[in-house]
């Protein structure tokens with residue numbers, strides 16, 4: 001199996017069939033990470049550059065591990081240790097990276113659309129590891145994998161996404177992805193954090209989190225992204241937790257087999273109570289484990305055969 005595309009830039013450009021191929025491939029490749037020797041020769045001789053302009057723990061590490069488990073050679077660059085600090089532009093950086101003939105460039109950038117620009121400039125496959133507030137397609141795919149693994153399906157489920165929707169690239173990728181795969185998405189949070197017109201992506205909106213929690217098969221809690229907020233969007237973290245946080249008390253109104261998800265990093269005690277994040281319904285660390293499998297699948301499908 002291969003994907004007949006050069007780049008992975010956003011969920012909207014993946015068809016239902018392509019998403020199914022990616023999920024199925026990830027489910028097959030996941031077993032490699034449980035072996036005593038966690039390595040196969042599939043991408044031997046391929047070179048992958050991980051280019052992170054923004055901080056990352058999960059995405060960066062799991063891409064590196066995924067590439068290494070497939071035997072690819074990897075190089076990591078961060079903004080602070082590259083010539084970007086000397087003023088080099090993204091375009092010049094891309095042209096110089098391309099001159100070294102990599103097979104794939106994984107990029108995270110604070111500007112929406114940066115991976116799309118890079119993809120137009122280079123022959124290598126470009127994978128978007130998060131661009132500004134726009135898209136985080138590999139997070140959306142690993143979230144879908146986790147739901148499918150736990151629930152056996154995606155179509156027909158009710159997915160509640162709670163929190164700072166306005167600043168979340170994860171929310172955008174998940175609204176588009178889950179809706180495309182036949183789930184119903186409900187967004188919940190304070191009005192200041194839910195963008196006007198977001199219903200156009202196919203989601204319903206409520207400002208009462210209890211309403212979203214009540215019928216949800218999956219509750220995905222999003223981080224309050226203080227670093228992207230230009231103004232105070234809520235009075236205090238304590239009040240946010242009281243009015244909109246996923247607490248043990250609010251969990252009493254949830255379904256008995258609900259899944260609790262969070263893309264990380266977590267603001268403990270703000271958008272989610274620690275006992276809920278670590279409770280019996282939480283699959284947060286399983287999301288992280290599936291991140292390796294999804295990124296292995298994408299690298300394999302993009303680089304493992306003739307394009």
Ligand code: CP
Pocket residue numbers: 055056057058059060130139263264265
């Ligand atoms: N979920 C996610 O993108 O986490 P990182 O910012 O740590 O990569």
